[in-house]
Amino acid sequence: MKKLLIVCYSWSNGNTERIAKELRAATGADLIKLETLIPYPEDYQTTVDQGQEEVERGYQPKLKPLDVEVSGYDVIAVGTPTWWYTMAPAVLTFLSSQDWTGKTVISFMTNGEWPGHVIRDMERLCKGAQVRHPLEVRFDSSGGDHMETPEKPVQDWAEAVKQEL
Template sequence: MKKKLIVYYSYTGNTKMIVDILKDNLDVDIVRLETIKPYSGSYDDVVEQGKKETDSRYMPEIKEIGIDLKDYDEILLGSPVWWYTFAPAVRTFLSKYDLSGKKIVPFITNGGWIGSTVDDIKSLANNSQVKNAINIKFNGSDMETSMSEINAWIDKL
């Protein structure tokens, strides 16, 4: 039986908070996406840089993930929403790795509107099934989505 894999990017720690909940409830391996050149400066500086990067569909170089994706048939893909889509590091992952035949389960953290994040994942995750996405809302670092909602989603996995 193939295992589940969590692949995620987290800048402020909100998406990592969800990864910690998942690892306590599921038998999963975990890969954190890391950019070669970390974001720096104030939060506002990074927000402005993120807007430019998402607008231009920029793909920052990411560190190797260090695992063989062939060992997994289901990938839980975590990303914060950056300007109504996924973080640029996730774009790099989706473009760089072959996810054909995989089931992709997005968990999206955001402070407002999810935008086109799930549709954008579907458009880049060619030949894979994207389903059971969950939108997890935060107000700053306070999670607004209830644990009962998250647990109900986990039970479906």
Template sequence: MTEKSILTAYFSHSGNTRIVAEKIHEIVGGDIFEIVPVDPYPQQYNAVVEQAKSELDRDYRPPLKTKVGDIDSYDLIFVGYPDWWSTIPMPVASFLSGYDLSGKTIAPFCTHGGSGLGRSVADIRKLCPGSTVSDGLAVRAGNVKNSQEEIDNWLPEVGFRN
């Protein structure tokens, strides 16, 4: 794959997913894009948990601050997120449903506190029926800074070859 055919898109609340996204981007090259909702989430843990649950229950897709300019130019899209309620946060649902990603490979990765990927990969497959969605990478929050080996082992599984 050429560098310009790869996008690493991520949503990060606490910073853990950003660290993993930057590690992936450093290896794969291409472009990096932060998924940012127009209205930021609260910093207080319980408030974030309540808001995330409410959005999920209502299938609310929060508007995003920016869009990727030319999504058609990417073949492989890494999509990163924290595991919230065993799935993707709703800003990631906004991102994925905001484009026609048919024919693209989507490589999901998440950070988590013990729940792994949950049902997030299945939910991404539902949102992107015309895409090839690879098996995901789940990085435990406490292992984010030491996740390089996990990332290196996962990248060939999603079709990235150095």
């Protein structure tokens, strides 16, 4: 049986973490949440502005050390919110820092109506990996935590990921 690690970054409402926890409930996998060494401001608009500037320049913030060794897992599910049409900078740091050779990567993302090119950008960074079961989950566009995507496709996705193990 293959070992699954779920890695996510989630900031304001915890929407991405919510999907990661659903996957963990379905699979029993380990879950870690990426945290930047320097936390983002608590003020939403300040973080939005900072995030836009960071995305535009390809900034990769330093992350707090992970509690697990990623190389010990066969399948890694990576989740991110959409920040200016791509992944959050913390996820860019994580994906850029790993050797994906021989791994299976499951990419998932959350957005508030503007999915952009997140999945494609994530997959591009996972050179040497087999990328499977990408998922986009939409939440309300006001920045809230109301999931617009029906629950059934998320459950079906989690079951499909479970079959990878």
